[in-house]
Amino acid sequence: MTFPLLGVLALLAVDGLQAQTPEPPPAAAPAPAAPAEAKPDLPTLQAAARDAEEKMPAPELKPQTYFDLSPVQRERWQQFLPQTLLKLTRRERVQIVVLGDAILDGAKADGGADPLLRSFAGVFAKALASQFYYTGGVRVLRPGSKLRSKESMVMGPEILIQPLRTPSIVSAASALATVGFQGKPDLVIVAHGLEDGMAGTTMEDIMAALSSLRDTARGNRLEMIVAGPPPQAAAPEETSLALTRGATSVMREFCAAEKLLFSDLGDFSRLIVPPAAAREAHLIFPAVMQQYQSRLNIVPAGQIATPTTETHESMGRILFQDVMTGAPGVAWRVSDARVVLAGQGGLKLEFQIANTRREALSLTVLPLVPAGFRLKDAKPEIKLAAGAKETVQVDYTIINTRYLPLSDGRLRLPVLVIAGKESRIHDLVATLQPFGVAWGARAAFNVEKDFAPSIEIENTSGKSLSAAWEVVWGGRKQEGKVALDTNGAETLQLALPLPAEEKAPFRQRLPLNLAVQASGVRQIFDRHIEVVRNFGLKEYVPLGAVDGQASAVTLRADADSMKLFLTFDLTGVDLMDDEAGKGFELLLNLDARSYGQRLAPGATAALRITGKAADGEAQVDEIAPWAFGSGYAAVFDVKEITAKLSSSAAGARRLTITLPKTYLYLHEWALANGNSQIGINARLNGGGRSYFLTRGTRRGDDAESLGVLELTDKPTRRWTVRVE
Known part of the structure; x- marks a missing residue:
């Protein structure tokens, strides 16, 4: 900055000298000219410039290390994604794995x-x-893709x-631990819940899958x-609208x-932005839905x-905003949700809604209807003065008790x-009052005679509670009473006998009727329990039909020291090619973990096999690395x-599948041992019908x-039991 100042000061000095030169006297009276002042030399000008520069404030230069992040944004990044922030600020390569379902x-x-x-x-x-x-x-990053990557x-x-992509969050951790780790990822985005919500995946399964994903991510x-x-x-x-909100609610809580x-x-x-033209409650919802439907691709029913x-x-x-600053607020606040059993299948929801603005607010409150419930009564229009709040009441009818809380109440x-x-859709979460039921055992393998479901009655009334219960299973009734302290719980000592007849069906779906009465309220907590018998080598087991009609399709398994053979006899199946030239589709799930691991939760990926209706080789689709169980x-x-x-x-049709033992490398493969087991299910589509081994x-x-x-031709009489 010294040399520009020198030039400016030099010009100012010259102008100053010129301004001090006296004007010449009138011609009539000439006078001798005044002596000119001495012109400053260069060292003098330089000294003046340096003196002026020293008096100027020093510029404040801060290194830009956060690329326009505000202190609040920086704090949020440091709280949730500090490692990713460090790489981004250094502009190092960042790899993001996006786990998802149809949302992709x-x-x-x-x-x-x-x-x-x-x-x-x-x-x-x-x-x-x-x-x-x-x-x-x-x-x-999509290996083998012919699409342009940028x-x-x-x-x-x-x-x-x-x-x-996986069809369910249940298998997302296995996918991450295999395909996801083939590169060097820094960040994982879990974007599941769309297909799970449509399929009715339980909140317990979603929570367990999130825990597995957390452990897999943190472990790496x-x-x-x-x-x-x-x-x-x-x-x-x-x-x-309500189908995916349960998954959303669980994800929010977990995070x-x-x-x-x-x-x-x-x-x-x-x-979306609700249309201003629709003012009345009965017009607002259709207008909002019409707008939102336009934001989805049109598909068949x-x-x-x-x-x-x-x-x-x-x-x-939305995702970027939530990472940078979090979700924005709205003009109201919803809180203090409470859910009470009303007896005779009735359910009451109460919650508070408050106006957080300084002006009056007109709200339309529309309860959505989850699966298993029917809306009875609600007040859709609410007007609140500035800062005011109101308690909202909604009445439902429970039409399917399978959708009541399974384990957390x-x-x-x-x-x-x-x-x-x-x-905005608000996901209200509340503990069922005055009591609830939790099922401690959801799935059990190798059960011999009796199944203990570990049903727990929980007191959520806020005071001591006396309750009577009754259970009906297989035509047999059991009943009793429990006295519970405040927030107390008691597990019912139940032993449900499993089918003992030698010719009992291979698979059964049996009702378990449970009723609890306390505080003048009687509530049913009925569920179905699926019971599937273990089967062995050389045994023909039936596949059921989805339509409930009779099926003659069977499966037989065989094995030697090198291979596993699965033979499907397609009796009564009239195969015909569809428009895509496919006559059948087989989805085969195999859990070939070792015995101890197989009894723990995990995931597989279906082998998809398709073929024409005519005899010949069928096509096996690409196989997921974790197809045969978590750990593969x-x-x-x-x-x-x-x-x-x-x-x-004679015209009988048969589909034969052969798998090498080397592909099932985590399995102990102890032939003639009833505890050397493979988890298995088969779903066959063909001839206009669908068949299954277990469903x-x-x-x-x-x-x-x-x-x-069981990898033996003398299987034990044991059962797989699942609470639905």
Whole structure:
């Protein structure tokens, strides 16, 4: 800065000298000129410039290490994602694994680019790249794909996103531990719940899967974000909207307890703007639904509606905002939820809604209807003065007790609130009062004579409680009474006898009727229990039909020291090729962990085998590395598994599957030993009908949903028992 100042001061000095030169006297009276002042020399000017520069304030230069992050944003990053923040600020390569289900679908890209770039994950990654100056942008890691991995092939630091899809969160940890770790990931985004919500996956299974994901991520020093799914919008809308909210609620709770970052991608306050023209409650909901339905791709009835490209963009912005600052507030607050059994299948929900603004507020409160419930009565229109609050009451009828809490006693009821241009679905969670029931045993293997379900009656009344109970199982009634202290609980000493007849059906789905009465309230907690007998080698076992009609399809298993053979006799199945040229589809799940591991929770991935209706070799699809159980992590060549459809001289059809023992490398493979077991299920589609070996309410990739094959031709008479 010295030389510019020297120039300025020099010019000022010259001007000053010129201004001090006296004007010449009039011509009539000339006078001698005054002597000119001496011109400053260069050292004098330099000294003056230095003196002026020393008097100027020194510039304050701060190193930019957080790329425009505010202190609040920086603190949030440090709380949830400190390792990722460090790499981003250094502009080092960051790899994000995106675990998801159908939520990954729906976005469309132009010019042969990978559609994941336009999905919520791609939008989020691009926002990170812009925030932290990643000049190379975002690249999709999808091995073997012919799609363009980047929107523009620009050089520079990149953020990498790797999609990893599974049909359920149950198998997400196994997928992460195998395929997800093939690279060097830094961050995991768990975006499940859409398919699980549609399938009715229990909250307990979702919570267990989240715990497994947390352990897998932390064990490998990865950071994790959990993203809740967007709702569905099929008819009836009030039920469809509720399908995914249970999963969202569990995810939010889990993240709060584990100090993980949660983002609700189904937050209506950032997905839609309620139309101003609809003012009355009976008009507002249809208008909101019409707007939201336009943000989903149109699909045939019964299928999952995926988000459109525009909705994916909104979801990506939601995720980025939640990472940077958290979810924005709305003009109201919902709190103090309470759920009370009203007797005769009735249920009452109470909660408070408060106006948090300084002006009056008109709200439309619309309770959504989860599966297993029917809405009886609710007050949809509420007007609140500034700062006022009101208690809202909603009445339901319980129409299917399977949807009551299974183990934690807490019920999850979503409510849609609309006010002006804002709307949001609130997931209300409350413990069932004045009592609840928890099932301690959900699945048991190798049960011989009796099953103990570990049913616990819990006192949630806030005072001492006396309760009477009765259980009916297999036509046999048991009853008793319990006296419970405040917040006390007692486990019923029940032993449910299993089928003893030699010719008892291979699989049965039996009702267990449970009723509890206390404080003048009688409530039923009925559930079904699936009982499946273990089977052995060389034994023909029947496959049931989904339509409930008679089925003659059977499965026989054989094994030697090198291979496992599975033979399906397709008696009565009239195979015909469909429009895609496929005559049948077989989904085969095998849990080939060692005996001790197989009795613990885990996941498999179905082998998908398809073929034409004519005799010949069938096609085996690509096999997931964890296909044969949690802990497996291998690349399996589909050519080593043979599948062939054949016909006998009499016209009987047979499908034979052969698997090498080397693929089941974690199994002890002790032939002629009843404790050397493989978990198994088979689902066959063909001839316009569907067949199954076992069929419960658990997800197909859940290891606890499988039956048991004993690697002996003299199987023990033991059972797999599952509470549904």
